[in-house]
Amino acid sequence: MNGPGERAATALTAPFLLFLGLAVPAALLAAGTGSPGSWHDLLASPATLRAIRHTLIAGGASALLATLLGGAFALLAGLTDLPRRGALSFLFLLLMIIPAQISVIAWIALTGPASPVLAPIGLAPRPGAPLPLYGPGGIIFLMGVEHAPIVFLILTAFLRAIPAELLEAAAAAGAGPWRSLWRILAPLSLPALLAALSGAFAAAIGNFATPALLGIPGRYLMLTTLIFQLLSGFGPDELGTVTLLSLLLGLLSLAAVAAERLLATPTALAPGRPARPFTLGAWRFPAETLCWLTLAILLFLPLAALLATAATRAYGQHFGFATASLAHFSAVLISEPATRRAFLNSTLLAAVTAVLLVLLSAAAAHRAEAGSRIAKLSLAVAEIPYVLPGTALGIGCILLFLRPILGFSLYDTLAILLVAYLMRFTALARRPVQALLKTLDPAIEESAASLGAPLHTRLARIALPALAPGLAAGALLVFLAAFSELTVSALLWSQGNETVGVMIFNLEQAGEFSAAAALSILAVAVTLLLLAAAALASRGRTILPWQV
Amino acid sequence: MKRALSALSLVLLALLCTAAAPAPDAASDTPSDMPSGHLVLYTSQPDRIAAGTVAAFRAADPAVTVTVFRSGTTQVMNKLAAEFLAGHPQPDVLLIADAMSMQRLKEQGRLAPDPGVDLSAFPPALYDPDRTWFGTKLITTGIVYNTKAPFIPRSWSDLLRPAAKGEVVLPSPLYSGAALISAGAFARYAPLGPDYLSRLADAGAVSVAGNGGVLTQVAGGEKMFGLLVDFMALNAKKEGSPVGFVFPAEGVPAVTEPVAMLKTAKNPVAARAFIAFLLSVRGQELAVSQGFLPARSGIAPPPGFPPMSEIHLLPMDIPWILAHSRALEENFSNAFGG
Numbered sequence: 001m002n003g004p005g006e007r008a009a010t011a012l013t014a015p016f017l018l019f020l021g022l023a024v025p026a027a028l029l030a031a032g033t034g035s036p037g038s039w040h041d042l043l044a045s046p047a048t049l050r051a052i053r054h055t056l057i058a059g060g061a062s063a064l065l066a067t068l069l070g071g072a073f074a075l076l077a078g079l080t081d082l083p084r085r086g087a088l089s090f091l092f093l094l095l096m097i098i099p100a101q102i103s104v105i106a107w108i109a110l111t112g113p114a115s116p117v118l119a120p121i122g123l124a125p126r127p128g129a130p131l132p133l134y135g136p137g138g139i140i141f142l143m144g145v146e147h148a149p150i151v152f153l154i155l156t157a158f159l160r161a162i163p164a165e166l167l168e169a170a171a172a173a174g175a176g177p178w179r180s181l182w183r184i185l186a187p188l189s190l191p192a193l194l195a196a197l198s199g200a201f202a203a204a205i206g207n208f209a210t211p212a213l214l215g216i217p218g219r220y221l222m223l224t225t226l227i228f229q230l231l232s233g234f235g236p237d238e239l240g241t242v243t244l245l246s247l248l249l250g251l252l253s254l255a256a257v258a259a260e261r262l263l264a265t266p267t268a269l270a271p272g273r274p275a276r277p278f279t280l281g282a283w284r285f286p287a288e289t290l291c292w293l294t295l296a297i298l299l300f301l302p303l304a305a306l307l308a309t310a311a312t313r314a315y316g317q318h319f320g321f322a323t324a325s326l327a328h329f330s331a332v333l334i335s336e337p338a339t340r341r342a343f344l345n346s347t348l349l350a351a352v353t354a355v356l357l358v359l360l361s362a363a364a365a366h367r368a369e370a371g372s373r374i375a376k377l378s379l380a381v382a383e384i385p386y387v388l389p390g391t392a393l394g395i396g397c398i399l400l401f402l403r404p405i406l407g408f409s410l411y412d413t414l415a416i417l418l419v420a421y422l423m424r425f426t427a428l429a430r431r432p433v434q435a436l437l438k439t440l441d442p443a444i445e446e447s448a449a450s451l452g453a454p455l456h457t458r459l460a461r462i463a464l465p466a467l468a469p470g471l472a473a474g475a476l477l478v479f480l481a482a483f484s485e486l487t488v489s490a491l492l493w494s495q496g497n498e499t500v501g502v503m504i505f506n507l508e509q510a511g512e513f514s515a516a517a518a519l520s521i522l523a524v525a526v527t528l529l530l531l532a533a534a535a536l537a538s539r540g541r542t543i544l545p546w547q548v
Numbered sequence: 549m550k551r552a553l554s555a556l557s558l559v560l561l562a563l564l565c566t567a568a569a570p571a572p573d574a575a576s577d578t579p580s581d582m583p584s585g586h587l588v589l590y591t592s593q594p595d596r597i598a599a600g601t602v603a604a605f606r607a608a609d610p611a612v613t614v615t616v617f618r619s620g621t622t623q624v625m626n627k628l629a630a631e632f633l634a635g636h637p638q639p640d641v642l643l644i645a646d647a648m649s650m651q652r653l654k655e656q657g658r659l660a661p662d663p664g665v666d667l668s669a670f671p672p673a674l675y676d677p678d679r680t681w682f683g684t685k686l687i688t689t690g691i692v693y694n695t696k697a698p699f700i701p702r703s704w705s706d707l708l709r710p711a712a713k714g715e716v717v718l719p720s721p722l723y724s725g726a727a728l729i730s731a732g733a734f735a736r737y738a739p740l741g742p743d744y745l746s747r748l749a750d751a752g753a754v755s756v757a758g759n760g761g762v763l764t765q766v767a768g769g770e771k772m773f774g775l776l777v778d779f780m781a782l783n784a785k786k787e788g789s790p791v792g793f794v795f796p797a798e799g800v801p802a803v804t805e806p807v808a809m810l811k812t813a814k815n816p817v818a819a820r821a822f823i824a825f826l827l828s829v830r831g832q833e834l835a836v837s838q839g840f841l842p843a844r845s846g847i848a849p850p851p852g853f854p855p856m857s858e859i860h861l862l863p864m865d866i867p868w869i870l871a872h873s874r875a876l877e878e879n880f881s882n883a884f885g886g
Contacts, residue, residue: 031633105764112770129714131770134754213761216720217754219885232622232723239629314788316694316767323788338595391626398630411638490623495615502619509620510594511760511780
C-alpha cells in the first residue's frame with residue numbers, strides 16, 4: 001500500500017518528528033563547538049567513565065525492576081479475574097504523578113531515623129547511620145518504582161489485543177494456564193515487553209531528581225548528575241562538554257530503541273474478543289492482598305508521609321493535634337494567585353501535548369509498521385529529547401526560539417513550553433501505540449484497500465478501533481509526565497506562564513518543603529479529578545487502562 | 549487521513565501563534581532622568597521574597613513596570629548563558645545569590661559599571677572595586693543543629709569532635725556557588741587548616757546538592773548538624789522546626805546576593821534606579837524585614853539574629869576563589885566522592 005494518502009501521511013509527520021528530535025541537538029552542537037582534544041579528555045576522564053558505568057548499571061537494573069513490577073501488575077489486572085482490578089490499576093498509575101523530587105524526599109523521611117513508621121516499631125536507623133536509600137540500591141529501587149507505570153501502561157494496552165479465541169484454542173488442545181503463558185503469551189508479548197523495557201531504561205538514564213537526591217549524598221554519580229554539575233559551573237566553555245555528554249545519553253537511548261526493534265518481530269493477530277483466560281481460584285485472595293500490600297508500601301505510605309508533612313506546621317515536628325495546621329495549603333492555594341494559574345497552564349499544556357503527540361506518533365507508527373523507512377527513522381530520532389537532560393533541552397529551546405520567527409516570538413509564552421513538551425514526550429506517546437500496531441494483521445487493511453477503501457476510511461474503521469487502548473495509554477503517559485514536568489520548564493517558564501512542577505521546585509528550593517508537599521498533594525488531587533473526568537467521559541467502554 | 553493531518557498541523561500552528569505574544573519592542577531608549585518604562589529582572593530570590601522586593605521598588609518608582617524570571621541560581625545562569633549565545637539577552641538587572649556568578653559575568657565583559665552609586669556605608673569586601681556588582685545583603689553560613697543533638701557546637705572545629713562523627717551534612721560546592729564561596733573561605737582561613745572540609749569528610753560528613761537538602765536532613769533528624777545559610781535555619785526555627793543555629797566563633801563565610809546591570813540593558817535608567825533602591829536605607833530595611841542581614845552598616849539585624857557587632861565575617865576574596873574554583877571543586881570531589 002503506497003497510495004497518495006500514505007505518502008501524504010509520511011510527508012506530513014516525518015519532517016515534524018525529525019524537527020522534534022533533531023532541532024535541539026543540532027542547535028546545541030552548533031553552539032557548543034568544543035575542541036576535539038577536550039572531548040577526548042572528557043571521555044577518557046575517570047569521572048565520566050564512572051558516570052557512564054553507573055548510568056548503565058542503575059538504568060538497566062531499575063528498568064528490569066520496573067518491568068518486573070509493572071509487568072506483574074499488568075498480567076494480573078489484564079489477564080486474570082483479580083478482584084477490584086480496576087481500582088488497583090487506577091492506583092498503580094498514581095505512582096507516576098508525585099514529582100520525583102518530592103516523592104524521593106518522602107521516602108527518605110519514611111526510612112530515616114525520625115520515620116513515623118519505623119521508629120515506633122524500633123526499626124528506624126539510629127541518627128547518623130548511613131541511610132540504605134543513599135547509593136545505587138536506593139536509586140535503582142526508587143527509579144524502578146517510578147517507572148513501573150510506564151511498563152504497566154504499555155503492557156495493558158497490548159494485552160487487550162490478544163484475542164480470547166487464540167487461548168481457547170490452546171486450552172482445547174490441552175494446554176494448561178502456565179503452558180499458554182509461556183508458549184503463547186510470552187512470545188506474543190515480546191515486542192510489547194521490549195518496548196516497555198526500553199521505555200523504562202530511557203526514563204531511568206534521563207532521570208535527574210532521583211540520582212541527585214540519593215546519589216550525591218551516596219557518592220554515586222550518574223551522567224545526568226555529572227551534566228548538572230557542569231551546568232552549575234556555567235562557564236562558556238562548558239556547553240561543548242554538556243552537549244557531548246547529553247548526546248551520549250541520546251546515543252544510549254537510540255541503542256535501546258535499536259535493540260528493541262531488532263529483537264521484536266511483529267506477530268499479526270486476528271481481532272477477537274478481549275481475553276481474560278486465567279482464573280485465580282484459591283489464589284484470588286492472596287493475589288489481591290499482595291497487590292494491595294504492594295500499593296500500601298509504594299504509594300500510600302509515601303503519600304501519607306507527604307500529607308503529614310504538608311499538614312504539620314513546621315518541618316521536623318511530629319504530626320499531631322498540637323502541630324496540625326492547614327497553613328501550608330492556604331498559603332499555596334489562597335494567598336498565591338500564581339498557583340491557580342499554574343494548575344490551569346499545566347492542565348492545558350499536558351492535555352494539548354498528549355493529544356497532539358498521540359495523533360502524530362500513531363500516524364507515523366502506522367507508516368513505520370507498513371515499512372516506511374523514513375517513518376521508522378523519524379520515530380527513532382524523536383526518542384533523543386526524552387533522555388537529554390532537561391536543562392540541555394531548555395538551553396536548546398532558548399537557542400532556537402529566543403529570536404522572533406516570522407515576526408512572532410515564542411519566548412516567554414506558553415507556546416515555547418508546548419514545543420518543548422512535544423519534543424520531550426514523543427518517546428512516551430509512541431510506545432503503547434506501536435506495540436499494538438505490531439499485532440494488526442496487515443492483510444485486513446490490504447483487503448480493505450483492494451476493495452477501494454481509502455486510507456482515512458481504513459484508519460477510522462480498522463486501525464483506530466483496534467488502537468484505541470494504545471492511544472489512550474499513550475495519551476495518559478504523556479499527560480501524567482507533562483503535568484508535573486520540571487527540569488525543562490524551570491528554564492522556559494515566565495511570569496504568567498507558571499507550571500505546577502516549577503512552583504513545587506521553587507518552594508522546595510527556598511527551603512519551604514512543607515509548602516512544596518502541600519502543593520504536591522494538591523497536584524495529586526487535581527490529577528485524580530482529571531482522570532475521573534476521563535473515566536466518566538469514556539464510561540461503558542474498555543479503553544482506559546483501568547476499565548477492565 | 550491527509551485532511552486530518554493537515555487539520556492537525558493547522559491546529560498546531562494556530563496554537564503556537566495564539567499563544568505567542570508579539571516580540572518585545574526595542575524598549576524605551578529615550579534618555580530621561582526619571583525611571584519609567586519596563587524593567588526585566590532575573591533573580592534567584594525565592595518567589596515570595598522576589599515579589600516583595602518588586603512591590604517595594606514599585607512603591608518607590610511607580611512609573612516602572614517589572615517582569616521577573618525566578619529560578620535556582622544554576623537555572624538562571626544557564627538561561628542567561630543561552631540568551632548570550634543566541635545574541636539576545638533579555639534582562640536589564642540581575643539579583644542572584646553569589647558574587648562568583650557576578651564576577652564571572654564581569655570577567656566576560658557582560659556587566660555595566662554604575663559609578664554613581666553611593667557606597668560610603670558599605671564594607672569594601674561586599675562590592676566590586678570596579679563597581680559592576682554590589683552586595684545587597686549578607687547571607688552567612690553557620691551551623692544548624694537538631695534540638696536532639698548531643699551538644700551545641702560553638703565553633704567550626706566542634707564539628708570534628710567524636711560526638712559529631714557521621715552527623716554532619718553540608719551543601720556541595722560542585723552544585724552551589726554559595727557553597728563554593730564557603731569552601732574558598734575555609735581554605736584561606738589559616739587557623740582552621742587548609743583541609744577543614746576534607747577532615748569533615750573523613751569523619752563521615754555527607755554532601756547534598758543545596759541548602760534546602762541540608763535543612764530537611766537536620767530538621768528531619770537524619771543528621772544532627774549541618775552547614776546552612778542563616779535565614780533558612782532561623783525561619784524554620786521561628787515556625788517551630790526542631791532546630792537551632794549558631795554563628796561559629798571563628799567567623800562565618802557569607803554570600804551577598806549582589807545586584808548588577810547588564811551592558812545590554814534596554815532600560816538602564818530604571819536598572820540604575822533598581823540598584824540604588826536596593827542599596828538605599830529603605831531597600832536595606834526591606835531586606836531586614838524579609839529576614840536577611842543588611843549589607844549596609846548602621847542598620848539593625850532582623851529579630852533572632854545577634855547584633856551586627858557579634859557577627860564576624862571570614863575573609864572572602866572572590867577573584868581568588870574564582871581563580872581557584874577548579875582546585876577547590878576537585879579537592880571537595882575527592883573528599884566527598886562527587
